[in-house]
Amino acid sequence: MAHNNKNISIEGFWNKKVRIDKIDFYYGKLIVYLSDKRIIIVPISYFPSIKKLDTKERKKWFILGNGFTFENSNEVYHLEPILGNYKEYAHEKH
Numbered sequence: 001m002a003h004n005n006k007n008i009s010i011e012g013f014w015n016k017k018v019r020i021d022k023i024d025f026y027y028g029k030l031i032v033y034l035s036d037k038r039i040i041i042v043p044i045s046y047f048p049s050i051k052k053l054d055t056k057e058r059k060k061w062f063i064l065g066n067g068f069t070f071e072n073s074n075e076v077y078h079l080e081p082i083l084g085n086y087k088e089y090a091h092e093k094h
Helices: 079-083
Strands: 020-026 029-034 039-043 061-064 067-070
Touching: 020 067, 029 079, 039 079
Parallel strands: none
Antiparallel strands: 020 029, 029 039, 061 067
């Protein structure tokens, strides 16, 4: 059976360039709010340098470029380590 490509639509977040809007913490989780309304929740244990910050230090975060950092930190956290290695789970190889 032949498919008519004109009727195929791709749903989801393809080709979306997003930025981090804000972050939060809740019971051992890092919550990342993205500009396209997605919310990513990851265990904070994957980020030992953030985990060691106390509650007051965690509240002193700010956006820096396409990532975020904390007032008393010299590290910038980007989306790649939060989402994981995209190439390992990508449906189509580009």
